[in-house]
Amino acid sequence: MFSKWFSDKSGFALPIAIGALVFFIIIIGVWAALNLSLFKTSSAQTSSIQALSACEEGISYAMKKNLSLGNYQYTSQEGLNVSINVTNPTTTSNYITKVITASVNAPQKRTVKVYLGNVIPGAVIANGNINMNSNSTITTNNPSIPGALLSGTLSKDANSLVIGPAQHLSDFTPYKNAITQVVRSMMPSVPPVPTNYTTLSNPTCGSALTGNYVLIDGSLNNHCNLTINGNLVVNSSNFSVNTNSSLTVNGNMWSNTLNINSNANLIVNNNLYANGSVTDNSNSQISIGSNIILTGNGSALILNSNSDTISGSIIATGNNTSVTFNSNSTVNGNIIISDGNLDINSNVNGLSGLIYVGDSSGSSSSGNITINSNNTINGLVYAAGSAQIGETTVQMNSNSNINGALLVESGNLQVNAGSEIVYNPANFSNITNLLSNYLSAPIITGSWHEPGT
Numbered sequence: 001m002f003s004k005w006f007s008d009k010s011g012f013a014l015p016i017a018i019g020a021l022v023f024f025i026i027i028i029g030v031w032a033a034l035n036l037s038l039f040k041t042s043s044a045q046t047s048s049i050q051a052l053s054a055c056e057e058g059i060s061y062a063m064k065k066n067l068s069l070g071n072y073q074y075t076s077q078e079g080l081n082v083s084i085n086v087t088n089p090t091t092t093s094n095y096i097t098k099v100i101t102a103s104v105n106a107p108q109k110r111t112v113k114v115y116l117g118n119v120i121p122g123a124v125i126a127n128g129n130i131n132m133n134s135n136s137t138i139t140t141n142n143p144s145i146p147g148a149l150l151s152g153t154l155s156k157d158a159n160s161l162v163i164g165p166a167q168h169l170s171d172f173t174p175y176k177n178a179i180t181q182v183v184r185s186m187m188p189s190v191p192p193v194p195t196n197y198t199t200l201s202n203p204t205c206g207s208a209l210t211g212n213y214v215l216i217d218g219s220l221n222n223h224c225n226l227t228i229n230g231n232l233v234v235n236s237s238n239f240s241v242n243t244n245s246s247l248t249v250n251g252n253m254w255s256n257t258l259n260i261n262s263n264a265n266l267i268v269n270n271n272l273y274a275n276g277s278v279t280d281n282s283n284s285q286i287s288i289g290s291n292i293i294l295t296g297n298g299s300a301l302i303l304n305s306n307s308d309t310i311s312g313s314i315i316a317t318g319n320n321t322s323v324t325f326n327s328n329s330t331v332n333g334n335i336i337i338s339d340g341n342l343d344i345n346s347n348v349n350g351l352s353g354l355i356y357v358g359d360s361s362g363s364s365s366s367g368n369i370t371i372n373s374n375n376t377i378n379g380l381v382y383a384a385g386s387a388q389i390g391e392t393t394v395q396m397n398s399n400s401n402i403n404g405a406l407l408v409e410s411g412n413l414q415v416n417a418g419s420e421i422v423y424n425p426a427n428f429s430n431i432t433n434l435l436s437n438y439l440s441a442p443i444i445t446g447s448w449h450e451p452g453t
Helices: 003-006 014-063 171-186 426-436
Strands: 068-074 083-086 098-104 110-119 122-125 130-132 138-139 148-150 154-156 162-165 198-200 209-211 214-215 227-230 230-235 238-239 248-249 253-257 256-259 265-268 272-274 278-280 285-288 291-296 300-303 314-316 322-326 335-336 341-342 355-357 367-373 378-382 392-396 401-408 413-414 420-423 441-453
Touching: 014 068, 014 083, 014 098, 014 110, 130 355, 154 162, 162 401, 171 355, 171 426, 227 392, 230 367, 256 265, 278 285, 291 300, 291 413, 314 322, 335 341, 341 355, 378 392, 378 426, 401 413
Parallel strands: 122 148, 122 401, 130 154, 130 413, 138 162, 138 420, 198 214, 209 227, 214 230, 227 248, 230 253, 238 256, 248 265, 253 272, 256 278, 265 285, 272 291, 278 300, 291 314, 300 322, 314 335, 322 341, 335 355, 341 367, 355 378, 367 392, 378 401, 392 413, 401 420
Antiparallel strands: 068 083, 083 098, 098 110, 110 441
């Protein structure tokens, strides 16, 4: 029948049939080529995943076995040979203890490298995004120490720099847990307000009284100086040291809200326990020999004088508290805010420890830090961050600086024009050993996948 069809259509059928056959062969060829290409691509991707998985197995093995310096061989669960190299960091560092490199030659060449350490390993550790505007810098000044470890994205313009490789952060939890333990160890035991002190009312100006007193007045009059050689409880809900007056307490002081007015002084040689807000004037002075401890919810500490000095720490134990520096004050200890916010509108001198701003209440408005233009703080800075996804947790306005390191538990870090975060462990060296107690297990401080050459 087929031959008859040809004989009947001999004028046109043969060329048409040949053309159809050629077209059919071309289609089959294209289909085969595409499938071969897809097969090769799929095979290559599978090989790459297998190789990287084997390298990461090798890293986990080295960490679990706590391998000492040297070269090792490991066989992955899929039977791939993994070469493991454990070395010291290329430059001497007390903050990175080991470098582990795992390599696979087949089915594809791949390498995974991690740094291990037991303290804060870089300038910024951010469990979120980092946004950098013109001429801003995050730096460790050391290629062996990551400039930034972050779980989110790094956005920067061409003029901004991260010096020290920016790396992916897989887990912020070890740092959160360690800092939480450090903060707990620093929280003071706040004694109850004494109730058995001698009542004091309308004291004679210029008096120097020895003993423990409860002052029941609402203010210290203008041009009035009072010295208490002992402890003092201020019973008023809102107490003022008025213009050109001075209150000196050579012991501990308990108060509610305190206002230090123009040209007035408050001097407490031990601790000040304030169950309310504390505010002074630009030409007044607050001098605390030990710590200021804000115990009330909603309390605020607002320091407006360049003469303000806290020889110890500022500690806020209540919820929704705030600390604001509007002057070049001096704090020789730490700043611990359990739940609230920190605003730096001036340089803070003397800091060389932990600056912790927490969000213990889970509020969407707590745990945030703002450093305004041309100001610098030193130390290990920790911001717990807003509970709202995408919110800015740490805002560094133009030409502001952090010398030490910054940890951001949640939310975004905004580094604006000309601002710098410079890794300087010396500025928190007094808490390094304490941190090491809680970061004793090796931590992957950073890793990156390198294609084999």
